[in-house]
Amino acid sequence: MPGVPSNKACERCKKRHLKCDEARPNCQRCVNAGVECPGYVQTRKFIDQGATIRRRYAPYQEHHPRSGAHKENDVLAANPIQEQMPVDQYGNDLQTITPVTEVHRDEGRDSDASQGAQGTPDASRQGVVQDPQIQTGMAIMPSRPAVNIPNIDQTILNTGFSPAGQELNARNLLENPNLPTSGSSHPSNTPDTDFSQTHRDPSSEMHETSETRNDEEGFSDVFSELMTGTEHEVAFLTRYFSEYLGPWLDLSDSSKFFAVYAPIRALNKYFLKYSMAALAAKHLGKMKGQKPAAGGIFTSPATMEIYPNAAQTDWTLKGANYYYLAFAYMRHSITVSYAAPSSSAILESPIEMVNGYLSQQPGFARMDISDADTFLRDVEGLLATCVILTVYRLLDVPGDDWQTHLAGIESLFDLLLQLHTTSPALPPTFSQGERAAFWNFARQDYLASYSNRIPTHFKHSNLSLWKTAGIRVNELEPPDETLRLTHEDLAANTLTWLMNKMVNFLADYRRSQLAQWTESDEHAQPSTTTWLNLCFEFQSWFEKIPETFRPSLRIERPRDMSNLSEISYLPFPEIFFSLTSCTAAMQHYHFGRLGLLLNRPPDVMSAPGTAFDRLASLREVTKEVDYRCREICGIALSRPHGEVRIYMVPLLFAVGQCLETPETRQVIVDLLRGVEADLGWVTRSTVEKLQEVWSQQS
Template sequence: MPGVPSNKACERCKKRHLKCDETRPKCQRCTNAGVECPGYVQTRKFIDQGASVRRRYAPYQDSHPKSHLLRDAETTGEHPNLNQSGGQQIAGSGQPSTILSPADWRSSESNQPDTHSPTQSRTNSIKFPRINAVNLMTNTPTETVSTDMTGLEQPRSVSSRSAGHTPPNMSNATSPLHQGIAHGFRARPPSSNTGTGSPSQPSERDEFQDIFSELMTGTEHEIAFLIRHFSENLGPWLDISDSTRFFQVYVPIRAINDPFLKYAIAALAAKHLGRMKGIKSPVGGGMFTSPATMEMYPNATQVDWFLKATNYYYLATSSMNSSVSEAYTSVSSSAILESPIQIASRWLTLQSRNSSFLVEEPVANTFWKKTENILAASAIMIMCKIIDEPGENWQSHLSGIRPLFDSLLQLRGSASHALHPFPQGIRAAFWNFARLDYLGSYINRCPTLFDQGNLSLWRAAGISIDDSGNLSLNPEVTVDKTLSQEDLAANSLTWLVAKVINFLAESKKSQWEQLTGHSSSDPPSPSPATAGSTPYPSTFAWLKLSFDFQSWFERLPETFRPCLQLDHPKDISKLPEVIYLSFPEIYYSLTSCAATMQQYHFGRLALSLNRPPDAVSGPSTAFDRLQGYRELMKETDYRCREICGIALGRPQSAARVYAIPLLFAVGQCLENPEERQIVLDLLRGIEADLGWETGTRIQKLQASWDQR
């Protein structure tokens, strides 16, 4: 908590070792000497000695009435009774004092000499040492980072409401762990300036805003701010193929009664704000009307959002562990380090020992609703993990999803709903896992975790597949009547693309066996997802996949047609020169359709580049092979143009976040330097706009291009 000033003399008297009369705003000794008084600098210390210190200094509020404190709380959007948290009073030896109100700060700043500019008073840095704690979110080593206290957010007033809110920049700051792991911090006193001008020191307002934002961890305002940020910006990522918007609408409502859902949402929102340096992109905001209080956060760009994300992830894991087992009185460290998939599997294992309760409708509904909430929290926490990690690590966070959903399928079959699909929340979580599964599998060139041959599982997830593996896009014949045509088409394509990824994994294994001379029984052993399949991909399997893709495309509803397309867009940044871009711009009315069509062209591109040789019907002459290569180049160029064209149309963020592996695949096919630069700019734009890590993909592309 803040302490009293360590020295009240002005800077000139301190340097000359003279007794200062401490007259404000200028001391009388400097005035009599005919020199400009440099002013007073208050060096404060930050301590945390528990409730005893807060009780000791709590009564000192006589110099500022409560009306000032209430006005300050309304200005910052927080509760007025902050003295309960121990962060309001200024503690230390000597005469007690209180935090100044914004009006007092403005008056004190106006009384300062002209040499004390507001910019100079905010340029000093405060270093916060990071507490040594288990970092559950990132692999960043503990260190001390300097925080530049610039870009202070001004208090909310009538003029600022009319002008709108301009988010300032943020510096990557580290601050202590307040909730869940540790609490308390100490700031290094700023060093005085020995130059001729006035010393550059952080103002009291800067210091208070920084302390205030730290004390807001877990408060009602911060939770509301993060949950709204999730619902507006991040929920659509998880609802890309769910028109009912389970994550965007239902999950925040269920978070009211389920703490692990609330903390999981807060963890992902805080992690995203950390990646975005504390800046929120406007969602449907007006240009004149002011934002709501829950849309703003004091000093947002100076907050260590990564630390808050770690706190909330810890709380989400602890709450989920306590929820799945009533026997837990305190959560052990080993249980906290479990992945959310492992926690959900343990919950289902406990429930599967006695599944007779699923026959009773009220009890069964309670069980399935809790299962929905646990899987929703797991999907959110996994996205919180992978948002800043390279694609090679995505699949490691999904380990265990196959036995988890096998257990769910078994529990569903033991109840009276054997022929019914999974409930809404389980389906929404399943398709998020399935999408990340095949994208991570493609990057690692390995089989998917989900078994494509388990047709009962995919039917329970909502798509219609007959026993021969043929898809149907007619909502009337599907098991789930609530799915829209767009959702059914998008989820069916996910199943098809996952089959292509397994086909590529088998092709890679076949090439490895041919190069090393190992038989199919030697390592690498077939994965569970492909056990029992043909060890060497055949032309028949390739043709079957190509036929399934074409059939899927021909049965699409009208909404999958682009409503806008510029085949030869002009580069208006280089006017008056007329320069045309290398790719078209394609725009879809529905975000899910844009993302689905990108994945469709990606699947066709992967199939075209990995057609197995056929000794019987393959080309027999060199000219035939040359013609085949030309046809392949035309197909590759068309698919790459479509994928990049949809990306250049700048769809909503829900479509862009899943395009990283797709653009990486396109970049490996391009030869033109201008086209390569467009792909790099698209990848950099995803990281800059949405916070997803793309640097690894860019480095790999540049390395592969340098080798050619």
């Protein structure tokens, strides 16, 4: 098959890693240096050993084919091997130059063709790095030469994945229980990546042929795969998680367990480290490799903030790889205690896995203090991994399908509650990491249940569990000072419990309606007393919240700045809160009141007697519905932080069903689409459902 032509830089510039102007007969650099230009040599490099790379990553490509590939065998890569370099025709010793490997995609070539002969390495191939049309990751050098594209250290392509070159193989972890489960922030023998300047020289740009584009795509693919698990990539993804995704999970946790503590705990827990990398990689795939706008202006970003070819990297595939790595390490770390690994273990959910592990553990009272401390750290790491891997699944799942991914959460925390119970006289208390996991699951639980109008996994009547998580169900109870919760965290978490009660009330109300339609007496209808008690609890919560739950800015009639030629105003206000937890809490508070308002049980005794009384009552309901909808949309229009916006999707769906004018409905659509565009959180199905509802109403 034909080879790939090399760059035409002179031999002296290649050896010195300098930019050559390729002038004839002598390049200008050699003329300026007063030396004889050695001239130009044209060589061709043939493809070799693609099957080696393909076999090494086969477990990950079988179920996740790379986007853009025509068939599974299209991804062919070369396995770099350090060779003895020859002496060129001018007597220059080429031993210090590392050979450059290339990948060429040929749709008509079968898998055996990847074992073709390899051409003799020559220094002229080093000129590839000076072609501005070829992007990052397409050349490998032993040092940091002054070139115009990022330079990748040669060692990044070595098979130095640890432990024993098997760290990144989830299948090996499930089959080999002898691999380690913890270590440093990254294995010491895993190579790092070195980068230099990324500026391109416009004067050297030339027409890019289809062959060059194929070569570039192939090099990017191989580079992307070989970066998996390296120190630089894991650092890049961990920092991305800490800065952008960790706050999603710390909505009502001012101690920032997921953004601050989880990355530190991941230093010696592979399953936690790779779970963060999985979520970060999947989110980057949603964002097309672009990091969300945040922070200030950086003239020189840190190395761990940069990833070469980020926009061309298959982050979805990387996220799947890291997901199964986290799952495999998690499985391996706990199977020693209660089960042997099996090939079907990957089908088990992380929540079910930890459930099985905790069911076999003795209580904290039976452990030594040091053992209990170590065990608690392990439990916190496992719970954090469960939360992160669950969010990984929920990231592109509609709210109607959340419920199945949360199965087992109540039994999980009931087991934890039993482990913490030492004596009836001493109430148990969850640790910081356990509380952080609990409130994440509790928030996802009631939102998932609302979407389906079914009971929550966490029962609001399980008061011992909610108290252990850190709230006061009874106002007469003294606050637990050992928890060190802020007033904002305590109020936000208490509202989560109230929302749980409200959603279960709606589920009971729906079941009673279904029973009436089917003329069945199996389920009693919720009474007006229950509804009134819930309204009273919501009102009591509102009256006792700190002043930080008041908006610091409010514009009643904000001007539509998207159309400056005409003076027009938005149909909703803009409401801004200084604290993110307070923003979310107030939005969900209005959502809870709206849900109760629209689902009041009929009461014959207290119902208005005349037709005019009923009409006046309906007008009052309509007025309050309009007020709650305006408050929810006003908070959304102020563009709060991502951790607020991802959880407002069910709220906007409910509000959208209450709106009638095209103008207000378009605002809801824009808000929902903005969540997916800015944060990668799926809202497409919600918009389609809303539009279907509106078409039926018209």
